[in-house]
Amino acid sequence: MLCGLCKLPALSYANARLTPYADFMTDQLRTSSPPIFEAMQSGHALVVGGNRGIGLGFVKQLLNDERFDQIFATYRTVAAATELLQLAQTQDRLHCIAMDLTEESQIEQGLVELKTMTPELHFVINCVGFLHDGTITPEKALRQLQTDNLMRYFQVNSIGAALLAKYLLPLLNHKKPNIFATISAKIGSIEDNRLGGWYGYRASKAALNMFLKTAAIEYSRRSKQTAIVLLHPGTTDTRLSEPFQQGVPPEKLFPVEKTVGLLMQVLGTVTLTDNGSFFSWDGSRLPW
Numbered sequence: 001m002l003c004g005l006c007k008l009p010a011l012s013y014a015n016a017r018l019t020p021y022a023d024f025m026t027d028q029l030r031t032s033s034p035p036i037f038e039a040m041q042s043g044h045a046l047v048v049g050g051n052r053g054i055g056l057g058f059v060k061q062l063l064n065d066e067r068f069d070q071i072f073a074t075y076r077t078v079a080a081a082t083e084l085l086q087l088a089q090t091q092d093r094l095h096c097i098a099m100d101l102t103e104e105s106q107i108e109q110g111l112v113e114l115k116t117m118t119p120e121l122h123f124v125i126n127c128v129g130f131l132h133d134g135t136i137t138p139e140k141a142l143r144q145l146q147t148d149n150l151m152r153y154f155q156v157n158s159i160g161a162a163l164l165a166k167y168l169l170p171l172l173n174h175k176k177p178n179i180f181a182t183i184s185a186k187i188g189s190i191e192d193n194r195l196g197g198w199y200g201y202r203a204s205k206a207a208l209n210m211f212l213k214t215a216a217i218e219y220s221r222r223s224k225q226t227a228i229v230l231l232h233p234g235t236t237d238t239r240l241s242e243p244f245q246q247g248v249p250p251e252k253l254f255p256v257e258k259t260v261g262l263l264m265q266v267l268g269t270v271t272l273t274d275n276g277s278f279f280s281w282d283g284s285r286l287p288w
C-alpha cells in the first residue's frame, strides 16, 4: 500500500515497532510516567505557523480546549494571516506574534515579545513547513537539484525548528511537565525511504528529525520536564499537499480537523519518557 502524498509504501505497524524487549521496557517506562496532558491545567500554548493549514487547525482546537488559558500563534505575513488575526480580535485568549523562521532575529524577538505575556509555556506545536511555491517544486531526479532551492528547504524545514529549540529552552525549563512537538513527515525517515525523489523536502525533514532528536538529548539535561516529539500528520488537505492530492483515495486525505484531532490524541499519551520520539498520526512509532 502506498502513502497518498509521498507515494512511499505505507509502513506497517509491525515494522514500525521496536524489538519486543525494547517495547516491554518502553511500556514499563511509559506506565511509570503519567501523560503530560493529563495534569495540564491553565496551560500556555504556542502554535508556530498558526495562520493556515494544520497550524490554524491547532489554534482552533486549543481555543476549544479549557485546559489552555493562553494561546500564542505565530504568522509570517499579515496578508497570509487574515483568518488568524480576525480570530484574535474576538478571542481574548489568543495572541498573535509575527515570526519568519528563516530570520533568527525574528525568532528571538518573537519569543521576547511572548515572554512579556507569559514566563513559561506548557505546549508548543511547530507546524511550519515548506514543500513548493510558484518557483520551487519537489525534485524527482538529481538533474533537478539546485543549491538555492535546497537551501530554502533546509532553512524553513530544518534550521528554523533547531533555532526554535534554542530560543524556547528558557520558556520550557520550569517545574511543570511540558511538550515541544514539531510536525515532521514520514518521508523524512531514512529507514523507510524506498521510493526516492523529493530530495530537498525529504532530506530537510530527515535533518529536522536529527536536529530535534539531538535537542531532546540536550533538553533531557537542561530542561528535564520537557518531552520533545516529532509527528507525522498523514496526508492532510492543505495548501502544501494540494498539487499532489490527485489519486489519493478520499479516505486517506484527512481534513485538517481530523488530523488535528488525531495528533491531539497522540499528544495526549505523550509522557516525559517519550522525549526524542517520532510518532505517526495513529500513535505508532516511526523509524528514523
Ligand SMILES: NC(=O)c1ccc[n+]([C@@H]2O[C@H](COP(=O)([O-])OP(=O)(O)OC[C@H]3O[C@@H](n4cnc5c(N)ncnc54)[C@H](OP(=O)(O)O)[C@@H]3O)[C@@H](O)[C@H]2O)c1
Pocket: 005, 049, 050, 051, 052, 053, 054, 055, 075, 076, 077, 080, 099, 100, 101, 102, 127, 128, 129, 130, 156, 183, 184, 185, 186, 232, 233, 234, 235, 236, 237, 238, 239, 240, 241
Ligand atoms: N499536508 C500534508 O499532507 C502533510 C504531510 C506530511 C507532513 N506535513 C507537514 O505538516 C506541517 C504543516 O503543513 P500544512 O500541511 O499545514 O501546510 P501549509 O498549509 O502550507 O502550512 C505551512 C505553514 O508553514 C508556514 N511557513 C512556511 N514558511 C515559513 C517561514 N519561513 N517562516 C514561518 N512560517 C513559515 C506557512 O506560513 P505562510 O502561510 O506565511 O507561508 C504556514 O503557516 C509542515 O511541516 C508539513 O511539512 C504536511
